Amino acid sequence: MGRRSSGRPTINDVARLAGVSPITVSRALRDPSLVSVELRRLVDGAVAELHYQPNVNARALASSRADVIAVLVPSLTNIVFADFIRGIYDALDDGTLQVQIGNTHYSPQEEERLVRMFLGQRPSGLILAGIDQSSATVKLLKAAGCPVVQVMEYHEEPIDMLVGFSHFEAGKAATEHLVHAGYRRIGFIGARMDPRSQRRMAGYQRALEEAGMFDPTLITTTPTPSSVPLGGELLAEALARNHDLDAVFCNNDDLALGVLFECQRRAISVPHRIGICGFNDLDLMRAAHPSVTSVTTPRYETGRHAVQMVRRRLSGETEEVRYLDLGFRLQARESSARAFAPRWKPA
Amino acid sequence: MGRRSSGRPTINDVARLAGVSPITVSRALRDPSLVSVELRRLVDGAVAELHYQPNVNARALASSRADVIAVLVPSLTNIVFADFIRGIYDALDDGTLQVQIGNTHYSPQEEERLVRMFLGQRPSGLILAGIDQSSATVKLLKAAGCPVVQVMEYHEEPIDMLVGFSHFEAGKAATEHLVHAGYRRIGFIGARMDPRSQRRMAGYQRALEEAGMFDPTLITTTPTPSSVPLGGELLAEALARNHDLDAVFCNNDDLALGVLFECQRRAISVPHRIGICGFNDLDLMRAAHPSVTSVTTPRYETGRHAVQMVRRRLSGETEEVRYLDLGFRLQARESSARAFAPRWKPA
């Protein structure tokens, strides 16, 4: 044992105990089918006896490939990304791959910096939120040399692969639901206004234009990060501008909840005087009183699928899914059920 | 350039361009004070010109030390841990250290497996939630050879270092607040009942015992994971058992919100007929109608402090904080303000 040794058993120790060469141990561990049953048994025995654990750094150095999936999200606390990350972890539970998370704080510059940094580690895969990367980032990703999955949006020309849904269509569907429910002066309330929020708002606008009801003064947004209290504040603003506002499509459930509380505070009847539709369908929306209409989105599933796409690519499967639309579902509840309105029917 | 080369510039390329030896480059990058100003400038120039980025795997292999902080949490979506993790990331924003997160799913066995796995990577530090590790895990951690920080609890004999607050005291303070507010039949509503929940419940029990009001039938718990809808269900259970229940201390804000909605649904007046106190003080508690009393907890700060403790240890500072109580704060609001009750005053 050299002076610099870490003291832990190495592949050489295993090889010696098993009476084989180190490379045979290496093969037996990475792909047992490369080694005869006999030797495989010997190796497994020695590994167990020594409690051998491969050194991931040595492995990565020798193979120029880290057993790591890099994940870039704009926020760590937004439940949307928390659920997504949980999906990733659950899909990776066999422990063969590690996760590295980067927080871009909704900044394309920060995203570019992180992509550069992560790519420097030669990850086995890179998963990142959205389709609005800077052109420099796109260039880096196209030359990444590992599977790249964009998530949480839908687009038919991904950099490499993509899984998500169309925020435009989701925003449009939510707004159409309010139209069908009988509301006529439907507002939009949004915070942060990142690219996905923008696309949901574009869907809202399209739906109202098609219904002949669009009015830009019905839109109330702020670059401030979203929160429940902010929902109430934005509703107050919207009502001050349009006294006849009779429904709001909220950019997310936090804002919708804030709107509901503000209505309660002002004794505004929901859904009769004002209808509410949220976005994401957190479990509290069904528990609220009245229960709140929302759009169910596939956050957890997106994480799982993204990992599966990376895995499939790594295992060299031929028939490959390049983009996957997981869709969304409108969940109609009490908050948008005007007594006299016809029941909304999915298309 | 050998056949196996990754193609990226190495420390040798930098050395050659700067006209110095590789080890000088290494030193200039890790600790500029080890190298003369002259050479340092040459090295910096070469690094910039080649866009050199050190290979973290080679570095980790040669030094037996990865620039990684391992973090173990029981859940990725619980906002408590999401805020904590955000604190960790923000404290690490200079990019010298990477984060590896492990999800223990509230299982000590899984925690042990992850500790074993992470320690195998020789991290620069290990941060983990709670003080209820298995004895095997404790043994591993004591021999970890890196700073270990337990978080989210308070205890004066940490394995190594600790930062958090006392859940027992917090539960006790919340309950005492309800007592002082004039409530007499104060229930406890809890889900999951992990060790921290247990300690908050123990604090609840102590407070009621001291007030001569304890009654075990006032406790309603379930091992089911917490959620807003569950809060409503547990309130229904509690009311079925004790019609005279006049307040509830909820194990967390999700449950408290569920309780509030259920009260609204049943037209039970809050705070007059029933008082509510939550735990964690999410921003929605102040937005709710009525606003909900809760206990503010230092989640984000805990993450920041944990990283600072690791850093301080790594930089070999002498005067060392081994444990740090960040405390909590009772945030009294409308949901626990009985009209006739004396105003609660902090001790």
Add this chain to the structure above:
DNA sequence: TTGTAAGCGTTATCAC
């Protein structure tokens, strides 16, 4: 199917 030799890019060690 198994083994040999060489190298992955960096840092520890020791000499100057």
Add this chain to the structure above:
DNA sequence: GTGATAACGCTTACAA
């Protein structure tokens, strides 16, 4: 303060 040398533990390339 700077450099030569030899690891660190594993895998690729090639040979048998």
